Amino acid sequence: MNIHLFLEMAADAAPDRIAIGTRATGITYGELLAMSRRAAQKMTEAPIRTVTYCGLNRPEVPVALFAASLAGKPFTPLNYRLPDADLKRLLERSAPSLTLCDADIVKRCEGVADIHLQSVDAFFAECAHRDTDAQESGAQELAESTEDIAVVLFTSGTTAEPKAAILRHSNLVNYVLSTLEFLSADESEAALISVPPYHIAGMSALLTSVYCGRRIVSLPAFDPGVWVDTVIAEGITHAMVVPTMLKRIVEVIAERNVTLPSLRALSYGGGRMPAAVIERAMDLLPEVGFVNAYGLTETSSTIAILDPASHREAKASGTPEGRRRLSSVGKPLPHLELEIRDENEAAVPAGVVGEIWVRGSQVSGEYEGRKVIRDDGWFPTNDAGWIDDEGFLFVEGRLDDVIVRGGENISPAEIEDVLITNSQIDDVAVVGLPDEEWGEKIVAAIVVNAPVCIDQLRNQVRERLRSTRVPSVFVLRETLPYNDTGKLLRRQLRQELAANISASDAAVG
Amino acid sequence: MINLIAGTRLRSAVCDMEGIVIRQPEHPAILACGGVPMVDVKNPASASAERIAQAEPNRALIGKRYVDEESGLEVLCSKQGLGGLSFDGRPLTLKQAKPLPASD
Numbered sequence: 001m002n003i004h005l006f007l008e009m010a011a012d013a014a015p016d017r018i019a020i021g022t023r024a025t026g027i028t029y030g031e032l033l034a035m036s037r038r039a040a041q042k043m044t045e046a047p048i049r050t051v052t053y054c055g056l057n058r059p060e061v062p063v064a065l066f067a068a069s070l071a072g073k074p075f076t077p078l079n080y081r082l083p084d085a086d087l088k089r090l091l092e093r094s095a096p097s098l099t100l101c102d103a104d105i106v107k108r109c110e111g112v113a114d115i116h117l118q119s120v121d122a123f124f125a126e127c128a129h130r131d132t133d134a135q136e137s138g139a140q141e142l143a144e145s146t147e148d149i150a151v152v153l154f155t156s157g158t159t160a161e162p163k164a165a166i167l168r169h170s171n172l173v174n175y176v177l178s179t180l181e182f183l184s185a186d187e188s189e190a191a192l193i194s195v196p197p198y199h200i201a202g203m204s205a206l207l208t209s210v211y212c213g214r215r216i217v218s219l220p221a222f223d224p225g226v227w228v229d230t231v232i233a234e235g236i237t238h239a240m241v242v243p244t245m246l247k248r249i250v251e252v253i254a255e256r257n258v259t260l261p262s263l264r265a266l267s268y269g270g271g272r273m274p275a276a277v278i279e280r281a282m283d284l285l286p287e288v289g290f291v292n293a294y295g296l297t298e299t300s301s302t303i304a305i306l307d308p309a310s311h312r313e314a315k316a317s318g319t320p321e322g323r324r325r326l327s328s329v330g331k332p333l334p335h336l337e338l339e340i341r342d343e344n345e346a347a348v349p350a351g352v353v354g355e356i357w358v359r360g361s362q363v364s365g366e367y368e369g370r371k372v373i374r375d376d377g378w379f380p381t382n383d384a385g386w387i388d389d390e391g392f393l394f395v396e397g398r399l400d401d402v403i404v405r406g407g408e409n410i411s412p413a414e415i416e417d418v419l420i421t422n423s424q425i426d427d428v429a430v431v432g433l434p435d436e437e438w439g440e441k442i443v444a445a446i447v448v449n450a451p452v453c454i455d456q457l458r459n460q461v462r463e464r465l466r467s468t469r470v471p472s473v474f475v476l477r478e479t480l481p482y483n484d485t486g487k488l489l490r491r492q493l494r495q496e497l498a499a500n501i502s503a504s505d506a507a508v509g
Numbered sequence: 510m511i512n513l514i515a516g517t518r519l520r521s522a523v524c525d526m527e528g529i530v531i532r533q534p535e536h537p538a539i540l541a542c543g544g545v546p547m548v549d550v551k552n553p554a555s556a557s558a559e560r561i562a563q564a565e566p567n568r569a570l571i572g573k574r575y576v577d578e579e580s581g582l583e584v585l586c587s588k589q590g591l592g593g594l595s596f597d598g599r600p601l602t603l604k605q606a607k608p609l610p611a612s613d
Contacts, residue, residue, distance in 0.1 A: 001516040009587040012587065177585075179609050180609070181572040182585060183571055201613045204613045238611050240612070269612070269613075289610060291610045305612050
């Protein structure tokens with residue numbers, strides 16, 4: 001099955017429903033299908049392998065995605081925020097391609113061989129002149145092989161050259177079919193998409209919204225004030241954000257003292273959510289159902305969710321174990337298998353930290369030129385995690401970030417969770433740095449808004465966790481490094497801290 | 510007989526129901542709606558069968574998935590009509606799926 005089928009079904013069943021844009025000026029599912037067919041026709045005529053997209057979130061993104069699917073060309077959204085040289089490198093890897101760019105990005109892409117470069121506006125202006133009637137009666141046949149590649153996303157490449165993660169039609173179709181019901185949204189529902197197109201959540205939100213029949217409103221680029229304004233003005237019912245976005249949204253809501261009466265569901269993922277932020281968000285937006293969604297690009301988005309009821313139970317819980325669930329990612333989706341395994345790839349019991357492995361039809365586990373998924377379908381996520389005795393999954397970050405001190409595996413996340421509870425600490429990251437005696441030592445980088453007593457912080461970690469978890473060095477920082485989708489750049493931080501500490505005077509404690 | 514592969518779209522010959530094959534059956538047989546073989550969705554010729562006037566008790570509902578355990582066939586109802594689905598004479602059963610909260 002091809003993901004374009006979702007659009008055909010929605011256009012057949014609800015042709016006059018608004019698919020994309022504002023209630024006043026949006027385009028309907030019928031129009032979206034016609035636009036997609038016209039664009040697909042142009043794409044099939046060009047001698048290209050892929051369709052790359054380089055620009056902000058705008059209504060043309062879903063059109064280009066569905067058109068590329070119909071044309072049988074992998075859709076490859078690129079991060080326009082990359083430096084020119086890196087962007088060109090990704091364009092070279094995707095060539096020969098049709099490259100659609102925002103007008104101000106066209107110049108930055110010039111000079112790459114084998115790309116047919118066009119501004120998004122110019123491309124769709126040409127498409128608009130096509131004869132739709134001829135097109136529709138000609139009824140393009142879908143590329144039927146389910147193994148065809150639907151979407152290629154370059155991983156953020158914080159560790160090395162970006163990897164091209166491959167998502168096949170079968171992966172995305174199975175994700176959508178297994179998690180949602182066709183046309184289950186009522187006509188008042190609208191989803192606000194504020195993650196960029198090159199993020200897996202941006203792609204999956206388009207597919208799930210179309211399949212449910214939910215109107216899509218795209219925010220060109222994230223701004224917390226504009227986000228709040230748009231939710232109110234457009235009657236947004238569903239939205240997905242990354243943790244840093246929620247933190248800023250919460251600040252705006254508190255500052256303006258507004259409510260978001262239309263908002264029913266707010267999901268978040270793509271990084272660790274500080275407990276203080278989600279608790280504050282729940283206090284400020286008591287009517288909203290919060291969903292923590294955990295997933296990876298390589299798994300076609302979500303593989304585990306903490307649902308709204310579990311959020312409320314955890315927040316109201318009287319026990320530390322119960323409250324701790326607020327920082328869990330909930331339970332694996334029922335159509336998937338999920339296991340925690342040790343370094344010998346043997347499953348471990350509840351409560352033990354290991355690597356998260358997952359199996360299911362939505363899991364691709366595949367990069368250009370390399371398959372990580374095993375022959376039996378199991379995919380090692382490279383994420384560290386554990387499951388509690390009631391089946392709640394806790395993600396502790398990348399496996400490579402686990403600190404090994406004196407033979408003991410220490411998760412940075414559990415120490416960060418303790419330290420961030422201090423009101424003087426705005427942000428914290430814990431990393432391991434080489435140590436002659438212990439192999440690695442624990443270093444905490446903290447951003448503070450008021451003076452802190454380091455000894456007190458040490459005591460706190462010792463009391464809440466144990467003495468082996470106490471950071472040996474605390475470093476005060478102005479900020480911590482994040483990428484544009486809110487992922488902490490731990491590798492960069494580790495390098496900076498290593499340099500910092502060897503210079504020694506920035507270190508305290 | 511229509512070859513039922515994943516992605517095949519069909520329409521009822523006796524009502525407005527339309528469906529799409531999600532999983533193909535292990536052996537070929539006839540998929541029927543309202544007891545009459547379904548036709549290719551693009552088949553413009555209205556079937557000679559008489560249209561049904563009343564909803565059947567096992568009427569296929571929009572958005573729901575229907576399965577035949579024996580053959581593995583799974584069909585998604587993409588447009589609602591009046592008829593219920595059967596495969597090789599066996600009525601398809603509703604696949605109960607617990608709806609998940611929106612996550613993206």
